[in-house]
Amino acid sequence: MEKKSSTKSIREIFLKKPYRCSLDDREEIEKQIDQLLKKELIEESYSPFAAPVTLAFKRDEGKKSRLCIDFRDLNKINVPQPQPQPFPLIEDLMVKTINCKYFTTLDINSAFWSIPLRISDREKTGFVTQEGHYQWTCLPFGLKTSLAIFQRILTNIIRKHNLSNYVMNYIDDILVFSKTFDDDMDHLSKRNKEWTQNGGEIKPVAYFSKKLNESQKKKKTIFLECLAIKESLKFWQHWLIGNSFTIYKDHKPLENLNIKNRTDDELGDMTHYLSQYNFVIKYNPGINQIESKIRPFYTAPNLLDNIKLICRQCEVCIKNKTRLNRKYGLMSQLGPAEKPLQIMSIDTVGGFGGNRSSKKVSTLVNGSFHTLCLHFML
Secondary structure: OOEOOOEOOHHHOOEOOOOOOOHHHHHHHHHHHHHHHHOOOEEEOOOOOEEEEEEEEEOOOOEEEEEEEOOHHHHHHEOOOOOOOOOOOHHHHHHHOOOOOEEEEEEOOOHHHHOEEOHHHHHHHOEEOOOOEEEEOEOOOOOOOHHHHHHHHHHHHHHHOOOOOOEEEEOOEEEEEEOOHHHHHHHHHHHHOOOOOOOEEEOOOOOOOOOOOHHHHOOOHHHHHHHHHHHHHHHOHHHHOOOEEEEEEOOHHHOOOOHHHOOOHHHHHHHHHHOOOEEEEEEOOHHHHHHHHHOOOOOOOOHHHHHHHHHHHOHHHHHHOOOOOOOOOOOOOOOOOOOOOOOEEEEEEEOOOHHHOOOOEEEEEEEOOOOOEEEEEO
8 A cells, every 4th residue: 555645836845954963963864864775765866845854862772863854844735635544542442452361562663664655756755964865765754644544554454354353553553462361372373474573562451650740759658659549540530430449559558558548648638539439459569470470471590680680770760760779878876965056856747637737747856965855836
């Protein structure tokens, strides 16, 4: 299947000069251009269309290495045929995979490049670098209709080969879901007859995450664990309200702590929200959970120790796991004090009376040199 593109008058074409860039970026751009030419994904062009290119940061490589073409002007004048292609919703996926226990995700490598462009339309994808002018021979990233086109093509392939009952796709990500292990193997075998498998991994049905703000990062562990529960329930509330369910956490104190009855200010706002749900919390040790998921599929000497070692050396892990591997100073003797006010001990206790009292904090100050004691209610 080929993609056809139609445009307005040639008088509306916007010609752009190459973006200025550093010597390192220029070298990286030309390196990638040479690779695209060798694979015949692009070709030299004499097109009146010329979009500039730039490099974007690629997280997994930790540097600017993602080649991006600024097709904004082309997208303004591009008048494609309507592309009312629906994209699957995670809520619909959850319904379709009820009672399934085995999930395999597959990713198509360089998916868009598998769709050729008509020769007459290639000139419209023209772009320029510091050293040349080129155009695409296949569907490039960045066109406003590219996502819908690829979604429609892959969905049609799934439907054509009668795979819809156990295969779904979201653009180039494919999910195969099954109720038993034998069914999963059979489904993968049938799928492999139509596509070349690019890789897979075990994955849960649904996933949700939310980044902590700077204030939340300073909170206690129990606050963060409760916050995770609140945000997750809020995200899936349309499934959970009115139903009984179990929450599995690897934070032991939550198992025997009735957080819905807490009145302290630290958890006050969250407990009010959680009170509308009917759930219990069960402790599920994290290390046992990891082992139960990994060992049935992968085996290697000292596997878990190696995983921990890699995580401790991973820059991304170190930046995000801020509460791990804390190093405390050595204990030493304090005092005795040799003069007044040399050594003072301060102890502060909060949460008095919740919203029923104007006094929130009690502060006690003791002097080590003599029996000085000051007490404040704030």
